[in-house]
Amino acid sequence: MRDYLADRILAALATLGGAPDGFVPEFQQPANPEHGDLASNAALQLARHFRRAPRQVAEDLARALDVDARRITSVEIAGPGFINFRFGPAWLTDELARIVQAGEHYGRTGSGTDRRAIVEFVSANPTGPLTVGHGRNAVLGDTVANLFEWTGYGVTREYYFNDAGRQMRVLGESVKARYLAFVDPSRGTREIEGPSGPVAVPDGFPEDGYLGDYIGEIARGLHETHGADLVDAPADGPFKEAAEQVIFREIESTLHRLGIRMDTYFNERTLYETGRIWEIVEALRGRDLAYEKDGATWFRTTAFGKEDDTVLVKSTGEPTYRLPDIGYHVDKLERGFDRIIDIFGADHIATYPDVVSGVKALGHDTDRIEVVIYQFVTLVRGGEPVKMSTRKATYVTLDDLMDEVGEDVTRFFFLMRSPNTHLEFDLDLAREASEKNPVFYLQYAHARIASILRKAEEVGFAFDPDADLALLTHETETSLVKVLLGFPEAVERAAEAREPHRVATYLRDVAVAFTQFYGACRIIGEDPKLASARMQLATAARIVLRNGLSVLGISAPDRM
């Protein structure tokens, strides 16, 4: 419809002496229904160009406008010079029929056809269970990936991790110390600083070791299968490996609960093994963007406007995260993706420009790389913010959260707000009042429609699939149709903006419009022709709710 009207407006402008080059008519849905179904501000924008009052331009434009009376029933000028259009009932019913016909494909668009995107998300190193903090990343990334799929992209979901490095070494040491205590229960203990005062740990437990219960579980498992055979094994040998394996399995199962399945896991180590990172250092050096100082290799980030240069390779010979990150992104570019999306928490925002600079310096097209930054989740319990630390085990895991409020609520909660606003998660509220969560409102609307269809079957009402949709004249009926027609655009915009919450917001409008229709119009028991038409409308609403919830990765139950 927008394309059609844009075409008509341009045609009308041509008869008025032409529009400025590159002028593209814009439309908006008026907030006030009295202003019609779609409004153009063309006259306001062109007033200066024509050197006339906006309303004058609007009148001329409206007069010159030649539109199909079946699609547009009224063209009005209002306010400072808006041109308001009203859709014809025949067009609306045609479109409604199209929704039912498209079914589960309704809302899929082809803007990304034949293009490929990779979304990298979660990417937590396997040092412990996923926490609520990872939840926002996981759900956001998965849903952004869904949005890409709905616009026609081929999508790869990738998890990037690193099992070398200090964190993992400490993890191995933590497990080994617990293991030794299982082997020799009389082993001495000492106290280190825990989350709330000192805690007793076995001798040999690192000062900054991991205190979570899962460490002991892993150690117990090793003791049960290997007995005392591992007492002389290195911490970063079987202990670290066992920990990594067990923890990764848990992470994966947590993600599965959320409906997330990764396509690929990328181990940072491969960038070392292939020598990729050293090639990059040499390439940068060749462009005079890397140099040696104080035993370290530096990246000349001052050449890109930063105040200081940054270290690429430490004096120990170990690269900083920046170097493999550059290599990783080059790798993704070489794999031929058209869009490369990284989902990062706000704390990583500063690292991104260095990586892009590096990739760009190597001659790659960095326009394809894009970062979705989300702000932190503040966990609130008993009205107080909860400080979380994986190491100190003062976290709430994603599994805990799902146990308490359910998978659907968990997903919806992380998706209902814009990524770049802080998310306050009140645990008490989520637990006690979870039935008041907006996600239930959407699901309830869906369940009600399913209930109507069941009921129809029970009473033996066979509705006519070729129902005369022109019978849908009630105010709540037409407004529901109009809302339903907005779905493809809602998906498209959410995808473009990488903002899943737009879909959630839209679905609320759908549920509201349906519920109003439901309250005002009965289906079963009405005249069969009208009932059939309404059944079509309800079916269309169900399709939109189901498809929309599917974009968000949330179930659409038939009963509640």
Next chain:
RNA sequence: GCGCCCGUAGCUCAACCGGACAGAGCGGCGGUCUUCUAAACCGCAGGCUGCAGGUUCGAGUCCUGCCGGGCGCGCCA
């Protein structure tokens, strides 16, 4: 000190690349179940969109400066 994000109803948040009278949910107050699900619906109250300027036909949205909060600014990731 510098950089990024945020500041909208009592609380949590929307507002579609600048549009018409800033909207929801929760909480508060008052109504509505013999009907396809009351996990619902209807109504009322509640706002100088942090403050001060600027840009223009028009600003919550863009620019500048303040104020307040978050996150960064490491040979950690």
